[in-house]
Amino acid sequence: MPVDPLKEREILVVHGVQTSSDAQLNQDQLIKTLIENRIGSIPLRFATRLYRYENINDDALRKYKLLLNLLAINPVGKVVADNVLEMAGDVVIALRNSSTAAKIRAGLKAAILDIFQREAPCYIVAHSLGSIYTFDVLNRLMRDDQYFDRASRRSWPVQGLITIGSPIGLDMFRVRGRKSVASLGEGHKWFRWHNYYDLTDPVVSGKIFGQQLQGYIIAETYLKQSLKQGWVIRDRQVDTGKGWLMAHVAYWENPIVGDGLVDMITN
Amino acid sequence: MRKPILIILCILCLGAQGCATYMYHGSIDAMDSAGKERHFILYWSKTDGLLWPAKAGPASLLTECGNPVIFVERPEGIVFRGTPGQDAPVGTPATMTQPEIPCGSFIGETKFVAFDEGPVMLRISCEPVTDEFAVQPRRYLQARPEPYRFDIISTKEWSLFGKDPVAPDPPPCRQP
Numbered sequence: 001m002p003v004d005p006l007k008e009r010e011i012l013v014v015h016g017v018q019t020s021s022d023a024q025l026n027q028d029q030l031i032k033t034l035i036e037n038r039i040g041s042i043p044l045r046f047a048t049r050l051y052r053y054e055n056i057n058d059d060a061l062r063k064y065k066l067l068l069n070l071l072a073i074n075p076v077g078k079v080v081a082d083n084v085l086e087m088a089g090d091v092v093i094a095l096r097n098s099s100t101a102a103k104i105r106a107g108l109k110a111a112i113l114d115i116f117q118r119e120a121p122c123y124i125v126a127h128s129l130g131s132i133y134t135f136d137v138l139n140r141l142m143r144d145d146q147y148f149d150r151a152s153r154r155s156w157p158v159q160g161l162i163t164i165g166s167p168i169g170l171d172m173f174r175v176r177g178r179k180s181v182a183s184l185g186e187g188h189k190w191f192r193w194h195n196y197y198d199l200t201d202p203v204v205s206g207k208i209f210g211q212q213l214q215g216y217i218i219a220e221t222y223l224k225q226s227l228k229q230g231w232v233i234r235d236r237q238v239d240t241g242k243g244w245l246m247a248h249v250a251y252w253e254n255p256i257v258g259d260g261l262v263d264m265i266t267n
Numbered sequence: 268m269r270k271p272i273l274i275i276l277c278i279l280c281l282g283a284q285g286c287a288t289y290m291y292h293g294s295i296d297a298m299d300s301a302g303k304e305r306h307f308i309l310y311w312s313k314t315d316g317l318l319w320p321a322k323a324g325p326a327s328l329l330t331e332c333g334n335p336v337i338f339v340e341r342p343e344g345i346v347f348r349g350t351p352g353q354d355a356p357v358g359t360p361a362t363m364t365q366p367e368i369p370c371g372s373f374i375g376e377t378k379f380v381a382f383d384e385g386p387v388m389l390r391i392s393c394e395p396v397t398d399e400f401a402v403q404p405r406r407y408l409q410a411r412p413e414p415y416r417f418d419i420i421s422t423k424e425w426s427l428f429g430k431d432p433v434a435p436d437p438p439p440c441r442q443p
Contacts (some may be wrong), residue, residue: 043403192350212319232366259329262334
């Protein structure tokens with residue numbers, strides 16, 4: 001089922017930690033607007049889709065939520081407890097590599113292969129924790145002999161990856177299975193991964209008070225000298241115009257992220 | 268007694284998010300990589316927070332009827348890092364076998380935060396490569412030994428909670 005470069009491009013958006021339900025998520029619309037604002041006159045047919053997995057997380061956390069509601073002493077405490085549990089719970093689910101995490105990865109893989117079945121070129125934009133699930137699924141697909149023949153991008157279910165506000169540089173996520181990227185082997189086609197981060201984004205740095213990151217490499221620590229690896233990995237430190245937690249959710253409207261995205265999906 | 272302290276603390280917290288946002292931009296008319304006269308816009312933003320040090324960049328070079336090119340800050344300076352299969356140094360095969368291709372740089376500038384208004388000298392040494400996945404022929408500023416000069420001006424805005432940088436629109440395509 002080869003990819004047809006002339007077909008409408010599909011940008012699959014993978015969200016990160018959430019406190020709401022699937023129905024309330026709209027990051028695909030934010031990316032659509034960003035592309036429309038930055039595409040200029042380039043003749044591109046594209047569609048955006050959102051891979052939603054918050055309801056899977058919520059189901060897994062339901063029993064803890066009930067318990068917290070019983071313990072919360074007033075309505076304000078209940079709201080705070082709910083939100084803290086939802087955010088921390090999402091991260092714990094990803095870290096524990098549980099059956100819930102496996103379900104989320106399986107759903108993401110199915111969403112990618114659905115686009116591949118339709119022969120559309122697929123590009124992924126993954127935010128925050130979504131970048132961890134995307135990294136896992138993408139690398140497993142690359143290790144599958146059916147996909148990612150380095151000689152032809154038509155065999156690639158994903159043509160390029162953009163991560164925004166990713167915690168992939170934190171030690172807690174650099175566990176077994178995530179210490180290297182899958183090599184594409186011999187050939188002259190290159191898989192592109194652009195990682196955008198704000199210096200004060202605490203999810204990227206792990207510094208709770210938003211102290212600025214030092215140094216230039218996060219995703220690029222995955223680069224190897226071997227040409228067989230076949231990845232072009234670029235860290236791009238971006239000024240979101242905001243600080244600390246506000247920076248973590250400001251990538252969706254950033255024009256530089258938009259320009260980089262436009263350049264990737266039109267090629 | 269507690270209420271005024273709480274209000275002061277809230278104001279301090281809000282103030283901590285306050286910042287000045289600068290948008291730096293300049294434009295020129297020059298030849299693109301296909302030899303056509305085009306309009307080019309270079310821009311980047313800088314944010315100077317009350318409680319955190321300034322942060323800025325990267326820069327984007329917009330090409331009329333062409334592709335954006337991103338210049339990032341690296342230890343070696345402010346550079347355009349080419350992608351194999353998409354960019355190639357002039358006179359070399361299009362299918363480069365290395366993931367890192369130096370394709371351009373700001374001359375004499377190494378830090379976005381240190382820059383104020385004035386000229387930026389910018390060099391391009393690669394030409395774009397078009398493959399079957401390109402929706403149109405890739406184009407950007409033509410490679411040449413002499414640098415291009417962009418006269419950069421800036422606009423400044425204050426904001427209490429920070430502000431998304433407002434970038435110049437991509438130049439309209441007058442003749443494809």
